[in-house]
Amino acid sequence: MRKADRTRAAIQQAAFTLFAQRGLHGTTMRQIAKTAGVSLGNAYYYFPGKEALVFEFYELMHQQLLKASLDSVNANQTLATRLESFLIQYFMSIEAFHTLAREVLAGAIHPSSPMSPFSQASRDLRQRTIDLFHELGGTDIKSHPLQSRLPLLLWLMHLALTLYWIYDLSPEKAKTHQLVKLSCRLSGQLIKITRLPLMSSMIKQIRAMFLAHEKETL
Amino acid sequence: MRKADRTRAAIQQAAFTLFAQRGLHGTTMRQIAKTAGVSLGNAYYYFPGKEALVFEFYELMHQQLLKASLDSVNANQTLATRLESFLIQYFMSIEAFHTLAREVLAGAIHPSSPMSPFSQASRDLRQRTIDLFHELGGTDIKSHPLQSRLPLLLWLMHLALTLYWIYDLSPEKAKTHQLVKLSCRLSGQLIKITRLPLMSSMIKQIRAMFLAHEKETL
DNA sequence: AACCTATTTTGAACATGTTCAAAACATGAG
DNA sequence: CTCATGTTTTGAACATGTTCAAAATAGGTT
Numbered sequence: 001m002r003k004a005d006r007t008r009a010a011i012q013q014a015a016f017t018l019f020a021q022r023g024l025h026g027t028t029m030r031q032i033a034k035t036a037g038v039s040l041g042n043a044y045y046y047f048p049g050k051e052a053l054v055f056e057f058y059e060l061m062h063q064q065l066l067k068a069s070l071d072s073v074n075a076n077q078t079l080a081t082r083l084e085s086f087l088i089q090y091f092m093s094i095e096a097f098h099t100l101a102r103e104v105l106a107g108a109i110h111p112s113s114p115m116s117p118f119s120q121a122s123r124d125l126r127q128r129t130i131d132l133f134h135e136l137g138g139t140d141i142k143s144h145p146l147q148s149r150l151p152l153l154l155w156l157m158h159l160a161l162t163l164y165w166i167y168d169l170s171p172e173k174a175k176t177h178q179l180v181k182l183s184c185r186l187s188g189q190l191i192k193i194t195r196l197p198l199m200s201s202m203i204k205q206i207r208a209m210f211l212a213h214e215k216e217t218l
Numbered sequence: 219m220r221k222a223d224r225t226r227a228a229i230q231q232a233a234f235t236l237f238a239q240r241g242l243h244g245t246t247m248r249q250i251a252k253t254a255g256v257s258l259g260n261a262y263y264y265f266p267g268k269e270a271l272v273f274e275f276y277e278l279m280h281q282q283l284l285k286a287s288l289d290s291v292n293a294n295q296t297l298a299t300r301l302e303s304f305l306i307q308y309f310m311s312i313e314a315f316h317t318l319a320r321e322v323l324a325g326a327i328h329p330s331s332p333m334s335p336f337s338q339a340s341r342d343l344r345q346r347t348i349d350l351f352h353e354l355g356g357t358d359i360k361s362h363p364l365q366s367r368l369p370l371l372l373w374l375m376h377l378a379l380t381l382y383w384i385y386d387l388s389p390e391k392a393k394t395h396q397l398v399k400l401s402c403r404l405s406g407q408l409i410k411i412t413r414l415p416l417m418s419s420m421i422k423q424i425r426a427m428f429l430a431h432e433k434e435t436l
Numbered sequence: 437a438a439c440c441t442a443t444t445t446t447g448a449a450c451a452t453g454t455t456c457a458a459a460a461c462a463t464g465a466g
Numbered sequence: 467c468t469c470a471t472g473t474t475t476t477g478a479a480c481a482t483g484t485t486c487a488a489a490a491t492a493g494g495t496t
Contacts, residue, residue, distance in 0.1 A: 003492085004444070028482060039446045041486080050483065102329075109327045111320075111384055118385050166329055167336050170435040178430040186423045193420070202411070205404045212396040217388040221462090222474070246452060257476045259456080264474095268453065438496085445490065452482090460475070466468085 008046045010036040015053040016060075024054060024103045051114065058104050058115045061097060062125055066132060068093045079140040080188030086136060087158065087180045091165060091173065106166055117159055130155045140191060145203045149210050150191070157183060226264045228254040233271040234278075242272060242321045269332065276322050276333045279315060280343055284350060286311040297358040298406030304354060305376065305398045309383060309391065324384055335377055348373045358409060363421045367428050368409070375401060 014035035018027040029050055033040045047053050072089040073082055094101045107113055114121035134141075134151040141150040161183060165176045194203060232253035236245040247268055251258045265271050290307040291300055312319045325331055332339035351369040352359075359368040379401060383394045412421060 007444080029484085030482075041447070041484095042445050044484070045444070106329050111324050116385075167334075170433075175430060175433065175435070179427060182423055182427045182430065186420060186427075189420055189423070193416075198411075198416075202404060202407055205400055205407070209397060209400045209404075212393055212400065215388075215393065217393070225474080247454085248452075258454095259477070260475050262454070440495080441493090443490105443492075446488085448486090448488105450483105450485075453480105454482105455480075456478090458476085458478105460473105462473070463471085465470085 004046075007036075007038060007042065011038060011043050011046055012053065012056060016057055019054070019057055020097075020100060023100055024107065054104065054107065055114050055121070058108065059125065061101065061104065065090055065093045066129065070132065073136060078188060079137060079191065080184045082136050082138065083154070083187065084181060084184035087161065087184065088177070090158070091161075091176060091180065094165070095173065102166055105162060109163070109166075126155075129158075133158070144191060145194065145200070146206065149207075154187070157187060222264075225254075225256060225260065229256060229261050229264055230271065230274060234275055237272070237275055238315075238318060241318055242325065272322065272325065273332050273339070276326065277343065279319065279322065283308055283311045284347065288350065291354060296406060297355060297409065298402045300354050300356065301372070301405065302399060302402035305379065305402065306395070308376070309379075309394060309398065312383070313391065320384055323380060327381070327384075344373075347376075351376070362409060363412065363418070364424065367425075372405070375405060 011032060015027070015032045018031055018035060021027075022031075029043055030040055032053070033043045036043070069086050069089040073086050077085075094105075097104075104115070108115035108117065110116060111118070113119065116122065117126060130151050133154040137150055137154065141147070144150055146153070161176065161180055164179060165173060168176045170176075193199065229250060233245070233250045236249055236253060239245075240249075247261055248258055250271070251261045254261070287304050287307040291304050295303075312323075315322075322333070326333035326335065328334060329336070331337065334340065335344060348369050351372040355368055355372065359365070362368055364371070379394065379398055382397060383391060386394045388394075411417065
């Protein structure tokens, strides 16, 4: 039993190393098996396929990102600045993985991928991230008309910015960082302004959208 | 010279037929070649790879979508209803392709894909679609503080809805249709309300976001 | 120890996207 | 017509993800 664990770990480790060295596409299952000192078929005994390996890497990467980002958010500033410092840290952490993160995240967009932000497989990770935005919201969202839905909206914003990051070719991803800054300020204002009675009709509609989305589809 | 054209057309036709019959993944280059009555290598003489065939299919499909959708927008109602009838038609046209459209559009999200909505290869198609939203805007956007940027925003909304559609598993894609209806009304109201002086600070920030994005990156 | 069963490992085989050198073909010049 | 040159076509070969039946191994039972 211990042997099996060691074999599995060796394969996983080999995969992670090679992913970091040569990227996702650049790494073949044969390379992984050889590096792990194991036969090709054996890799498939422990992992259903290459994608499973990528998924585990994705989970690890994402957890690291969240942890690193969270560290930078203990000061009790405004919601906008909390958001901003979180996202800046988030994207800096991603940057550490260079092109690999781009490859992983790009693959994650595909609906059939278990890494898809909307997939069942990544549900835990997703929920934890959304919860994180809940904490980040602090007291600012407590009395807001959209209440419990705000974290999901903030999560969607973070998703949109990540999508922008994937495509961003500007040096140092300057555009993404600029956009992060502006988005955070804007969302801070939006959250304030949507409290006004003037906005109640729109709030009602946004709530209707959530209700439509949340409807069960058995 | 004529022969070459006919061969190319035969390969393309075979590909389109098979795509429709068995989907993208279900179709192999060997099947395409065999159906076209041509050798495997020959298909690669005319098309750089399978993706090129998919791209041509994507272009055709998208043009059909836009044409069909456009037909349904000649009545001079409000912006919201114009938007809605356009999008309803758009998604109904997509539905005609069943799972194939889902496969194509899902693949199109990938940054490395020439079909990516942000890629250079699909620039023409993208610009034409954005222009279409410009027309759709009609007089409602002429005097708006965001002016020429509104079509792009509407295009982004349509993109977001398409993304939602890809993941939507509700019967008849009911959720997407519900969301389309609500989104159109909401954006109509948003466009009205953003004219108020109260909103000028936020408009300024949105403009700043556009400027950051449009900055050249040589 | 001998044996049995379940787990682990292997290597060959397959399907498919892609490449390429050689063969077949077409076309215009002499 | 014959040849030379450029175009088109072919089929074999390759790389890689994946599957699978058989072999090897481990762990417990008698």
